[in-house]
Amino acid sequence: xIKLDAKIPEGPIEDKWQTWLDRHSLVGPRNRAxxxxxxxxxxxxxxxxxxxxxxxxxxxxxxxxxxxxxxxxSIAAQGGINAAKDFxxxxxxxxxxxxxxxxxxxxxxxxxxxxxxxxxxxxxxDQAVAQGVPFNREYGGSLATRSFxxxxxxxxxxxxxxxxQQLMLGAYSALQHQVAAGNAxxxxxxxxxxxxxxxxxxxxxxVRNLVTGEIERHAGDAVILASGGYTNVYYLSTNAMGSNxxxxxxxxxxxxxxxxxxxxxxxxxxxxxxxxxxxxxxxxSESLRNDGRVWVPRSPDETRTPGDIPxxxxxxxxxxxYPAFGNLAPRDIASxxxxxxxxxGLGVGGTGRGVYLDFRDAIAEHGRDTIERKYGNLFxxxxxxxxxxxxxxxxMIYPAPHYAMGGLWVDYELQTTIPGLxxxxxxxxxxxxxxxxxxxxxxxxxxxxxxxVPHTVTDYMTRSGDAVGTDDSAFEATQDKVETHIxxxxxxxxxxxxxxxxxxxxxxxxxxxxxxxNAEGLTEALGEIRRIKAEFWSDLRxxxxxxxxxxxxxxxxxxxxxxxxGELMCHDALRHEESCGGHFREEYETPDGEALxxxxxxxxxxxxxxxxxxxxxxxxxxxxxxxxxxxxxRSYK
Amino acid sequence: xxxxxxxxxxxxxxxxGSFETHEVAGIDPDASFLEMLxxxxxxxxxxKRPSIAFDSDCREGICGACxxxxxxxxxxxxxxxxxxxxxxDFVDGATIKVEPYRSNVLPVxxxxxxxxxxxxxxxxxxxxxxTTTGPQPNPNAxxxxxxxxxxxxxxxVCIGCGACVAACPNGSAVLxxxxxxxxxxxLPQGQPEREDRAFNMVNQMDEEGFGGCTNFGECSRACPxxxxxxVIGMLNREYRKGAAAQRPKHRSEMIAQ
Numbered sequence: 001x002i003k004l005d006a007k008i009p010e011g012p013i014e015d016k017w018q019t020w021l022d023r024h025s026l027v028g029p030r031n032r033a034x035x036x037x038x039x040x041x042x043x044x045x046x047x048x049x050x051x052x053x054x055x056x057x058x059x060x061x062x063x064x065x066x067x068x069x070x071x072x073x074s075i076a077a078q079g080g081i082n083a084a085k086d087f088x089x090x091x092x093x094x095x096x097x098x099x100x101x102x103x104x105x106x107x108x109x110x111x112x113x114x115x116x117x118x119x120x121x122x123x124x125x126d127q128a129v130a131q132g133v134p135f136n137r138e139y140g141g142s143l144a145t146r147s148f149x150x151x152x153x154x155x156x157x158x159x160x161x162x163x164x165q166q167l168m169l170g171a172y173s174a175l176q177h178q179v180a181a182g183n184a185x186x187x188x189x190x191x192x193x194x195x196x197x198x199x200x201x202x203x204x205x206x207v208r209n210l211v212t213g214e215i216e217r218h219a220g221d222a223v224i225l226a227s228g229g230y231t232n233v234y235y236l237s238t239n240a241m242g243s244n245x246x247x248x249x250x251x252x253x254x255x256x257x258x259x260x261x262x263x264x265x266x267x268x269x270x271x272x273x274x275x276x277x278x279x280x281x282x283x284x285s286e287s288l289r290n291d292g293r294v295w296v297p298r299s300p301d302e303t304r305t306p307g308d309i310p311x312x313x314x315x316x317x318x319x320x321x322y323p324a325f326g327n328l329a330p331r332d333i334a335s336x337x338x339x340x341x342x343x344x345g346l347g348v349g350g351t352g353r354g355v356y357l358d359f360r361d362a363i364a365e366h367g368r369d370t371i372e373r374k375y376g377n378l379f380x381x382x383x384x385x386x387x388x389x390x391x392x393x394x395x396m397i398y399p400a401p402h403y404a405m406g407g408l409w410v411d412y413e414l415q416t417t418i419p420g421l422x423x424x425x426x427x428x429x430x431x432x433x434x435x436x437x438x439x440x441x442x443x444x445x446x447x448x449x450x451x452x453v454p455h456t457v458t459d460y461m462t463r464s465g466d467a468v469g470t471d472d473s474a475f476e477a478t479q480d481k482v483e484t485h486i487x488x489x490x491x492x493x494x495x496x497x498x499x500x501x502x503x504x505x506x507x508x509x510x511x512x513x514x515x516x517x518n519a520e521g522l523t524e525a526l527g528e529i530r531r532i533k534a535e536f537w538s539d540l541r542x543x544x545x546x547x548x549x550x551x552x553x554x555x556x557x558x559x560x561x562x563x564x565x566g567e568l569m570c571h572d573a574l575r576h577e578e579s580c581g582g583h584f585r586e587e588y589e590t591p592d593g594e595a596l597x598x599x600x601x602x603x604x605x606x607x608x609x610x611x612x613x614x615x616x617x618x619x620x621x622x623x624x625x626x627x628x629x630x631x632x633x634r635s636y637k
Numbered sequence: 638x639x640x641x642x643x644x645x646x647x648x649x650x651x652x653x654g655s656f657e658t659h660e661v662a663g664i665d666p667d668a669s670f671l672e673m674l675x676x677x678x679x680x681x682x683x684x685k686r687p688s689i690a691f692d693s694d695c696r697e698g699i700c701g702a703c704x705x706x707x708x709x710x711x712x713x714x715x716x717x718x719x720x721x722x723x724x725x726d727f728v729d730g731a732t733i734k735v736e737p738y739r740s741n742v743l744p745v746x747x748x749x750x751x752x753x754x755x756x757x758x759x760x761x762x763x764x765x766x767x768t769t770t771g772p773q774p775n776p777n778a779x780x781x782x783x784x785x786x787x788x789x790x791x792x793x794v795c796i797g798c799g800a801c802v803a804a805c806p807n808g809s810a811v812l813x814x815x816x817x818x819x820x821x822x823x824l825p826q827g828q829p830e831r832e833d834r835a836f837n838m839v840n841q842m843d844e845e846g847f848g849g850c851t852n853f854g855e856c857s858r859a860c861p862x863x864x865x866x867x868v869i870g871m872l873n874r875e876y877r878k879g880a881a882a883q884r885p886k887h888r889s890e891m892i893a894q
Contacts, residue, residue, distance in 0.1 A: 048770075055769035067692060068757050070797055071700040087777070129776035130768045132826045134789045141780025159790060165699055166793060173765035180761045188754065211746055240694040277668045279675055282697045377794075381698065384721050450770045497682035499675065541682045548649065549747040552678075552688050 002257070004607060004622040007411045008112040013628050014094075017116045020412070024455060025462035032057035035461050038205055038220035040192045040247050042069030044164070044442060045425025046226030047171035048449030049457075054178035056454065061218055062175065062184060063207055065191040065242055065554070070172040073228060073240040074445065077164020078285035078378065079148065080156035081128075081442040083121040088145050088154040094118045097155065101440060102629050104150045104330050105405070105433020106581035106595065107603065108260070111628055112412060113431045120447040125157055127450055131170035135159050146374075148438035149286050150330035150636070156439040161285050161378040167442055171449070190216070191554065192247045193482045195223055195254055195421060196475050202420035203468040204475060206482045210554060213547035215479055215486075217470035222420050222457045225251060226449065229404035229426035231264055233562045233569065234514065235506020237401035238270060238283040244558040245565050248408050248427050256416040257607035257620060259409035259429035261565065262573035265436055265582050266515050267402035268334035271385055271395075272354040281400040282385055284357070285378055286438040289327045291362035291371060292395070294318050294334070296355050300345035306356055306394050317341050317355075325636040332435040332582045332595075333636060335399035339515050340593065342398070349396045358394035399515060403441060405432045405582065406572070409607040409622070413456035414448060417607075420464060422457060424448035429605065434581025486546055489556050494539030498556035501536045501563070505529065509566055513573050518586040522570045529570070533563045568608055568617055575619055578602045599631050638664045638724055641732040642677070644689060647745050650752075654745065656734075666725035670713060671696065671703060673724055674735075691749040696720040698861060701796035704803075705749055706736040711800035711859045718798065718861045738803035742810075742846045753799050755845040756813060762841035763834040764817040766826050779825050792819035794862045801856035801864075807848030812856035814838050815868035818875050835872060836879030 009016045009023075027035060035058050039050040042064040050062040064072060086092035097118035102109060125143070129135065135157050136144040145154040159166040178184040189210040196204040196217070204219035227247035231237040252258045269284045295316045297309055317337055319326040329337070338355050341347065348354045363371050368391060372379070379390045388395075407430060408416045408423040415422050425445040432440060468474070512525035536559070543552045579588040579595035580602070588596040605622040639662045647654030661680075664673050671693050678688040694702040698718040707713035713722035727733060735749065743751045793816070801812035818835050821827035827834070850869060857866045 052770040066694060066700070066702060067753055068701075068797065070757075071694055071702050073695060073700070076695045076697060076699050123772070126773035126776055127770060129779075130766065130773040130826060132766045132789075132821050132824050134781075134786050134793050134820070134824065135776075137781050137783045137786045139783060141782050142777045159793075162699070162794060165796075166790075169793065173760065174769075176757065176761045177765040177767060186757070188757075240700060241696060242694050274667050275665050277665050277672050277676060279669075279672050280696045384698070384717055385723075387725070454770065495683050495685065497679045497688075499679055541685065543682075543687050549690055549750060551690050552682065 002417065002609060002620050004409065004620055005411065006110060006622060007413060009412070013112060013115045016112050017119060021455060024459040027458055027462055029057055033059060035059065036061065036220045036467065037457060038218055038223045039063070039226060040205065040224065041072065041226035041228055041427070042172070042175065042186070043072035043074035043226060043228055043425060044168055044171055044445035045427070045449040046072070046224070047168070047175045048446050049224055049226060049424060049453050050184055051171060051174035051178050052450050052454040053457065054181070054183035056458070057183065060178070060184040061187065061220065063187045063190045063192060065189065065210060067188055069175060069186055069188065070169060072168065073243050074442070075165050075168040076240065077442055078161045078283065079287035080146065080158035080163045080439040081124065081167065082148070082155050082439045083125045083157060083443065084118055084155060085122050085125060087143055090153045092153045092155050096153065097121060099629055100151045101431065101437060102433070103634055104437035105435055106597065106634055107433065107599070107626065107631055108263070108580055108624065109431050109433035110624060111626065115628070116452070117431050117444055117447050120451045121443050123451060124443060124446045128167055128170050131174060133159065133166045133170040146287060147290055147328060149289060149328045149334065150325070150437045156287070158287065161287065161375060164442060167446065192227070192250070194250045194478050195418070196478045197254055197418065198468045198472060198474045200419065201464070202418050203472070204470065206475070206478050211549050213545070213550065215483055217475045217479060219468060219470045221461050221464050221467050222422065224422045224424060224453060224457065225408065225427050226424050227427050229407070230562070230565060231401040231404050233505070233565050234401040234509050235503050236273060236278060236281050238267060238281050241280060244561065246558050246561045248423065249561040249565055251408060251416065251418065251421060253610050254418065255610070256418045256421060257409040257609055258568060259406060259605050259607040260572065261406040261569045261608065262513065262576060262583055263405035263434050263581065264401060265331055265403040265405060266335045266399045268331055268338055268399050269357060269397045270400035271382065272349055272351065272398035274350065282381070283400070283402060284382060284395065284397060286331065288357060288375060288378060291374070292327065292357040292359050293361060294327050294355055294357055296341050296346040296348060306358070315341070315346065322636045329636045330435060330437060335515060336584060338399055354396040354398045356394035357397045359390060360394070363391065401510070401514070403436055405430060405434060405436055409605065413459070414453050415456065415460065420460065422453055424453050434583055486553065486557070489540065489553060489560065490542050490544060490546060492537060492540040492542070495541050496539045497541050498552065498559045501532055501540070502559045504532050505563055505566055508532070509569070513569050516584050516586050517573045519574060522574045525570045526567060529563060529566045536560065536563060571617055572606060572608065575606060576602055597633070603631070638666055638729045640664065640727065640730070643732060643734045645736045646689070646748055648747065650744055650746055664724050666723070668724050669696070669720055670705070670707065670722040670724065671720050689749065690747040693720055699796060701798035704738055704751060704798060704800070706738060706803060708734050711738065711803040712861055716859065716861060716863070738799060740802050740808045742808060743799055743802060755847070756797055756799060756810065758845060759810065759814055759838055759841050760817065763830065763837040764821070766821060767830060781824065785823055789820050789823045792816040792864060792868050795864055796862055798861065800859045800861065802847065804855040804859035805848065806853055806855065807851060809850045809856070810842050810847040811850040811869045811872055812860060812864055814842055815872035816864050819868040819871045822871070822875055831875065832879040832882040834879070835875035836883060839872070839876045
């Protein structure tokens with residue numbers, strides 16, 4: 001029986017992290033160059049962790065499947081990053097950020113982690129500014145902030161609508177600085193395909209050089225997975241084409257538990273799907289809801305253009321249903337509300353799955369210039385994609401899969417259930433509970449990467465024992481396993497490309513394990529996914545050459561893991577017999593259609609153990625405790 | 638919509654490439670150029686023919702991975718990234734030529750995929766502020782006028798796609814390098830390393846084999862982020878200062894150091 005120990009330090013919540021820091025073991029400066037750390041993924045979490053550890057003097061190898069570390073999908077984050085600095089003088093504090101995050105996550109996250117996140121949020125802004133990140137400024141030259149969903153303060157720092165890009169380039173430049181200093185080495189176009197365990201401890205990885213196809217062994221004293229989230233399991237999502245679950249899934253198959261996999265975020269403001277050919281969905285930053293008003297026509301038979309519909313015939317459904325937060329209701333609630341009005345036949349656009357996001361009033365009140373300064377690049381992006389001009393006609397938006405709150409289970413030290421294997425950023429099950437608030441992902445990735453994992457990995461390496469060489473039999477056995485899997489994909493020799501299977505999986509997941517779920521649908525989904533998986537392994541077509549750049553092989557390999565993840569998500573959604581945050585079970589709702597939690601049975605983290613291709617996964621629970629915040633029904637009314 | 642595609646195929650870095658013609662039919666005008674290529678690849682797969690390799694990731698114009706040359710223009714006709722180029726921008730029935738970037742410094746790996754690691758090495762030469770993780774000063778203790786922030790940001794938005802290099806008749810990377818130097822050298826945080834940064838990055842650019850700038854301006858016209866030629870002027874000024882600072886100073890100054 002696996003015992004999940006979160007290793008939370010004792011003492012008052014304000015002091016826990018300092019207590020941990022004061023006690024942890026250190027590696028002396030002279031000995032650091034002898035310690036090797038492997039980092040998988042170079043997004044905000046991976047780059048910041050790699051740069052920080054390298055700057056301390058450890059030897060770091062960073063791997064990314066993209067052609068440059070700068071292209072990791074953190075680059076696409078738009079709206080901003082939260083920090084409890086209270087520059088807007090609203091009485092904001094670490095406690096308030098803690099409370100907002102706990103409540104926003106519908107009370108399904110760990111108190112001690114969230115408090116630490118709120119504490120570290122302030123340092124992140126300072127760090128980024130020191131790197132030259134050009135945050136927006138007020139007229140006097142001080143940092144500007146704005147508001148995001150689910151909160152009543154303005155604690156979000158931003159660089160136009162490209163905050164993720166600027167933070168990413170800051171972390172990337174810090175990493176390149178360490179490459180220049182000789183402490184870090186970057187392996188671009190390399191994909192991790194397995195973690196190597198020796199006596200149950202992570203000692204290295206097997207990666208594929210995507211250009212030559214060579215399977216390489218890399219040994220390390222610790223391995224950090226910063227490989228991002230898995231919402232591409234839905235096929236269409238706001239993630240990048242290459243975003244995948246492979247690194248964490250292979251770790252899961254080796255014994256790392258996977259926590260709350262069904263907690264996925266469907267983001268309310270995305271450009272609606274327009275056709276079957278579509279390969280991804282594009283997010284429009286939540287920051288737009290600061291000034292944009294969300295509405296649909298009151299009549300399902302409405303045929304007029306939006307500008308011609310009078311005020312009285314517009315249904316501002318977020319403002320009416322959630323007067324306190326209005327258009328800035330949290331993401332899970334805003335998404336479900338959009339789905340509900342569309343289910344009622346009020347949706348707009350060609351497919352009827354869309355709602356208006358209207359800037360008419362904001363432009364009238366603040367002027368076009370102000371709106372352009374705040375959101376210019378987002379408006380440009382929208383008009384490039386749709387051909388519409390959002391300054392004149394409302395945007396059309398609809399929810400789309402965006403973020404995975406679930407991920408590898410980690411303790412307070414961000415270590416998985418495999419010693420020596422750490423998971424940070426979106427790859428871990430994280431601090432966001434069952435729903436992430438806007439502008440909190442950047443905060444968490446950078447808290448993990450700059451300020452937490454460098455210390456916890458250092459502490460671990462003081463007792464990790466002697467490094468194991470790549471000539472160890474465990475490396476050979478794991479490499480064999482990887483090569484067998486690749487050969488199996490190529491050898492299917494069918495005539496359906498991976499994209500087709502991926503699309504079919506996505507349709508099942510979105511329909512039955514998406515915005516709303518129920519037991520019947522989830523059970524059906526399990527059967528359907530197994531059928532798709534069987535067909536995948538009997539009719540897959542992959543280009544034959546494995547010792548060369550082979551994108552069809554890369555894709556098929558990722559889809560093979562998504563198929564397995566999809567099953568686990570359905571198991572998880574079935575087990576959580578309640579509604580909370582992004583997980584909405586139709587059997588459990590309040591009379592007015594809000595999520596109905598069951599704290600007595602489900603105030604816990606469900607961490608799943610892999611039991612082989614044939615066996616059913618086994619759940620393990622980590623009970624959550626609430627000593628610093630009272631469990632309460634979430635209300636944004 | 639229907640199109641005839643003339644596409645560059647090249648099996649590996651050291652092999653000869655050639656153009657191959659494919660026809661695609663029934664394409665939705667709102668499909669992106671890359672989604673059109675996805676459909677072609679799905680068909681090639683069904684026909685058990687090798688798919689066409691091309692880079693893409695975010696498909697929303699920010700990661701800088703996509704890198705096609707469409708009808709002779711890097712990214713395509715609209716001065717947006719390849720991924721944000723839509724089939725509605727082409728005439729139905731048109732013949733479209735698709736190539737990789739053509740630059741000795743960004744060599745072809747396969748088909749339409751090129752190696753852009755030279756750009757990473759230019760950043761490595763000085764495209765950063767030498768700070769490490771740890772306690773930092775209060776950011777409001779160093780006010781930055783919104784105008785300066787805006788100018789820095791206009792340069793900082795570079796996505797590193799390399800279209801500027803592909804567009805330049807000399808294969809120069811000065812728009813890319815100028816954008817990073819402008820971003821960092823305008824900000825107070827960038828001042829201590831200001832001179833070395835420009836000097837070292839330009840030297841690295843030369844070492845990689847990028848060409849010199851002779852003011853064609855094609856780079857800025859191809860740039861999906863519309864980065865202004867002003868950054869090249871800034872780069873030149875900063876480089877001159879940097880080069881001057883490298884020369885030995887008066888003897889008294891040298892002793893003082």
